[in-house]
Amino acid sequence: MNKPRLWTKDFIIVSLLNFSLVLVFYLLVVVIGQYVTGDLGASVSEAGLVVGVFIVGAMLGRLLIGQNMDVVGRRRSLLAGLALAAFSSALYFVEAGINWLIALRLLHGISLGIASTASSTVVAHLIPASRRGEGIGYFSMSNSLATAIGPFIGIWLAQHSSFDVILLFCCALSVASCGVALLLRVPEENYSGETPPPQRLSFSPSRFLEPRVVPLCVIILLVAVFYSGVLSFVNAYATERQLVQAASFFFMAYSLSVLASRPFTGRLLDARGAHVIMYPAFVLMGSGLLLLGVADSGSMLLVSGCLIGIGFGNMQSCIQAMAIQAVDSNRMALATSTFFIFIDAGLGFGPSLLGLLIPHIGFANMYMLLGALTLLTMLPYLLLHRRGIATFATERRV
Structure with a gap:
């Protein structure tokens, strides 16, 4: 076929x-x-x-x-x-x-x-x-x-x-x-007689978010906050650890690991469902953050970048796919908007929150803490998965 x-x-x-x-x-x-x-x-x-x-x-x-x-x-x-x-x-x-x-x-x-x-x-x-x-x-x-x-x-x-x-x-x-x-x-939306097309612009606060995908988006909000600590502070941390040269390749390692994994994880998501991607992604991202917290060489720093890339990078695309799949065609724009609002909030406000923490515990302990919190975030995701909220179409057909 x-x-x-x-x-x-x-x-x-x-x-x-x-x-x-x-x-x-x-x-x-x-x-x-x-x-x-x-x-x-x-x-x-x-x-x-x-x-x-x-x-x-x-x-x-x-x-x-x-x-x-x-x-x-x-x-x-x-x-x-x-x-x-x-x-x-x-x-x-x-x-x-x-x-x-x-x-x-x-x-x-x-x-x-x-x-x-x-x-x-x-x-x-x-x-x-x-x-x-x-x-x-x-x-x-x-x-x-x-x-x-x-x-x-x-x-x-x-x-x-x-x-x-x-x-x-x-x-x-x-x-x-x-x-x-x-x-x-x-392709534009084809509305049937039962669902008339919207006639005018709306700026109602009650329609800013798609309620059906908010629980899922809370998960991406949390892991985005954790990742913001990498995005904003890894260069300063590498300078502190005298790993500046390796740090210049950190995000290249991150991106290459995402590029290498996406062709396989995307097909696996279609064939087996979200849980096959999400649980390993939590473990990989958490392990990458823990490794980053103890990194004392350039190779450890780059390996942590690869682990975080495979974990966080695939969580992003997986949750986005689940959010889109969870709604009708005419609600996809609002579901997409909701997903990006939550991830933007995590990446945008996360550094400010973590910046308050760093003077008290330092960069290394912050990354160790973020690694542990990433692993713990599996628990609310598991709850959503068991309630049928965090699922992909393949799982619902099984």
Whole structure:
């Protein structure tokens, strides 16, 4: 029996667009803090605000578009988000002080929230239902690649050129994405007589989240908080341990491990269900964090990056696939938005919470604690799984 086709032109285009969006975000996030403190002469706390307000904007964008995508249309939502991202990228060339930059970062974050939620919703409708786990896994690889390549390009450009060149690169990539998006054909929702289409935009707080996927998203919120400790503090920790050279390859090891595992885990999710992926992922991520806490060599640091990558990377795509599978077609946009709101909250607010802890217990003990908490998070997931909330279609058919 032939499998339905996954690698269509539209699937590839949406994956490339998502890669471009995430790459620009990670490229700027590694260089803009230094620009704020160096070129603008702002304080470290103001630099932190410039970085963090982007996440707030992304969450706002997701809240707004999640409940309104079927009113606006999926293709128009994606094009609007990409156009706003290109417009925001061009505005970076306007130098009007720190307050202007904070407002611009908020706007740029909103554009990312709209465009990335739209791209994830579009791809969910492009993937054949029988290959949803595999398809979401491959699509999520665009995030993994961008998280490794974006910072690498950003640091390289910062060392060999000016901030204006970095802005020009980001602006050109954003404009090119708008042009490529025009080639995309997007399936829109077909409403029946029993389910009339929404007629107007809604901004009701009661419709910001999809209730059916919130319990699942609490799990990704927790592990995102744990992972934020790696994302934000691993370089400082490596400096403390005199492992700076190995640290420069940490996220490359993370991304390569995700890329190597996704083709197998996606197919396994479709064939055997979520539990076969999730329980080993908890163990691998927890073990990686524990290993990171005792790392005293470059090889231990890189092995921990691989374990965390396989664990957290596959948990992300698995929970996203479960969230999409749990709702009807016309609720996929809201379910996708809910998933990303929770993961953004974990990655965005986690560093602030963990930053309060570090002065008291240090980096190493923090990673040991996060490893133990990751393993303990299996318990609420087990409860959801037994109640039939954390399941994939394959498990429900068994």
